[in-house]
Amino acid sequence: MIEGDADGYWRLAQTIVHGEEYSIYTPPRRVLRMPGFPLVLAGAMSVAGEDHFRVRLFLALTGVAACYLVYLLGKELTNETTGLIAAGLTAVSPVMAGFSVLFLSETVFAVTMLFSLWVLVKLGNVNWGDHDRLQGCLWSALAGVSLAAAFYVRPGWLLTLPIIVALMIWRAKGQRARALERAAILILGFTVMLVPWVYRNYQVTGHFVLTSLWSGPSLYDGLNPQATGDSDMTFFDRDRVMLKMSEYEMNRYYTQQAVEYARQHPGHVIQLMGAKLLRYWKPWPNASQFRSWWMMAAVSAVFLPVLLLAVYGIWISRQQGLLLLITLGPILYFSLIHMVFVSSLRYRLPAEYSLYILSAIGVTALVGDRFNKGKIKS
Numbered sequence: 001m002i003e004g005d006a007d008g009y010w011r012l013a014q015t016i017v018h019g020e021e022y023s024i025y026t027p028p029r030r031v032l033r034m035p036g037f038p039l040v041l042a043g044a045m046s047v048a049g050e051d052h053f054r055v056r057l058f059l060a061l062t063g064v065a066a067c068y069l070v071y072l073l074g075k076e077l078t079n080e081t082t083g084l085i086a087a088g089l090t091a092v093s094p095v096m097a098g099f100s101v102l103f104l105s106e107t108v109f110a111v112t113m114l115f116s117l118w119v120l121v122k123l124g125n126v127n128w129g130d131h132d133r134l135q136g137c138l139w140s141a142l143a144g145v146s147l148a149a150a151f152y153v154r155p156g157w158l159l160t161l162p163i164i165v166a167l168m169i170w171r172a173k174g175q176r177a178r179a180l181e182r183a184a185i186l187i188l189g190f191t192v193m194l195v196p197w198v199y200r201n202y203q204v205t206g207h208f209v210l211t212s213l214w215s216g217p218s219l220y221d222g223l224n225p226q227a228t229g230d231s232d233m234t235f236f237d238r239d240r241v242m243l244k245m246s247e248y249e250m251n252r253y254y255t256q257q258a259v260e261y262a263r264q265h266p267g268h269v270i271q272l273m274g275a276k277l278l279r280y281w282k283p284w285p286n287a288s289q290f291r292s293w294w295m296m297a298a299v300s301a302v303f304l305p306v307l308l309l310a311v312y313g314i315w316i317s318r319q320q321g322l323l324l325l326i327t328l329g330p331i332l333y334f335s336l337i338h339m340v341f342v343s344s345l346r347y348r349l350p351a352e353y354s355l356y357i358l359s360a361i362g363v364t365a366l367v368g369d370r371f372n373k374g375k376i377k378s
Contacts, residue, residue, distance in 0.1 A: 006103035008033060013041035014050065022200075027242050030204045031213040035197065036112070036152030037105035056101040062108050063100030066353055067091045069114035074357040076121045077323050086360035089306060090353055095299055099349055105153050110350035112150035113157065117326050117354060119146045120164065123182070124322055128175040140182040144189025151190075152197070154350070155211035156337050161190060167325070205248050213247045216254035222272065222341045223258040225265075229275035230286065231342040276343035280335050283307075286344045299345075306352075306359045309366075313358030316365050327357045 011024045012033055022038075023030040040062070041055065048054035067087045074083030090096055100107040123139040126132050147164070150157045165183045172179035194210070201209035217236055221227070224235065241250050262269045279286050283303045284296035317323050331351035338347050 009038055009041060009103050009105065012038040013045055016042035017045045017050070027247075029213075029242075029247060031201050031209055031247060033214065034152050034155050034212055036149070036154075037108050039152075040108050041103065055103075059101050059103075059107070062111050063097060066096070066100070066107055066110045066114060069111060069118060070353050070356060073114055073118045073121065073326070073354065074360060076118060076125075077326060077357060078361060082357065082360045082364055085363050086357045089356045089359055093302055093306075093352075095302065095345070095349065096352070099346075104346070106346060106349050109150060109153040109157075110353050112146070112153050113330065113350055114353055116143065116146035116150045117330070119143045121322070121326060124171075128172070128178050133178070136178070136182050137185050140185040141189040144186040144191075145193055147186075148190045148193030151194075155215070156334065158211065159337075160333065161187070205246070207248050209248070213251040216251035216258070218341055220254040220258040220261075222276070222343075223262050223269065225261065225268075227268075227272055227342075229272055229279050229343055231344075273339040276339050276341075277335065279343040280338050280345075280348050282345065284345075306356060309359040309362035310355050311362075312365065313361035316361055317358065323357075327354045331355050 008024060012022065012035075014020075015022050015024070016035075016038060021028070021030070022035065024032065040059075044055045044058035048058055067090045070090050071083040071087035074086040076083075096107070119139065119142050123136070123143050126136045126139055128136075143164075147157070147161060165187065168183050168186075169176065169179045198208065198210060201207070205213070217233065220235070221231055221233055222229070226232065226235075241253060245253060283300035285299060314324065314328060317327075331348065331354070334347055334351050
């Protein structure tokens, strides 16, 4: 028996395996979730069967893949030693290990996000010269595809596309035409990947839907009179608006309700933003089932040293804009997103993977300083 979001993902994956309509619940919810994670679950089911334990073993491999991608990204940004240390830190994290076997999208999103970041770094290292034009175009296309793959798992990743394009053009330094070419190819790769999902959504709803039709209730979950920063979707079962509205109308209705509440109660919104920010950065889990003192202490004992090392790594790397953008950018990006939507450690977790590269930089600097001091004394 699984509950909540995990149950929804599992059931959507079953519809894919059985060749049924991609929908769950009654009335049917056809655009409830992006299909990225259900496709991964469906792939595991097709190999291991619809057995929870065997599918969890498959998902554990995504945690291994995430550690390897941290190594590749750290190596590309700095050096192999930093990559190995960063991967080691993620490998021994009990929270990351625990989440990797849950029927939730966090670890799979971390894999797709890390891959897209690695591709972007590779693209950023390609020269602007004519002899590198083909290589730049190929990496640009792969960047668009990889960003779309991450978007299929977590739609909140969408806003990185305009940010990346703007930064690409800004960093061109006299190569504006070549930068525009690469940006156009990146956008094209991203768009081509999205066409099947958008077309399918139009077929089942009659409307252009780029992401899903759960963003409205999710926004209202974070902006309503009873909101605390934690998720409480009981209003959805209470209101039962799907009995009189289509899925598209329901999503628009809750979006309008959230926006209207925010407009009329700016003070509460600001208070909620602070509460959500605290929940996002809190060293221990927010969920009540994880509030035992030993679990809170264990999670904090891992995260706080990593965070302090990352702060030191930020200071050391303060002149390296690309490195900070890739390693620090994701966790700050989602911090801002979840000051609007509901917030918890769960939403921070995927972005911690790249942050660990900064922690590894802090570790190598501390070890190097101590080694040099000892060498001088001797």
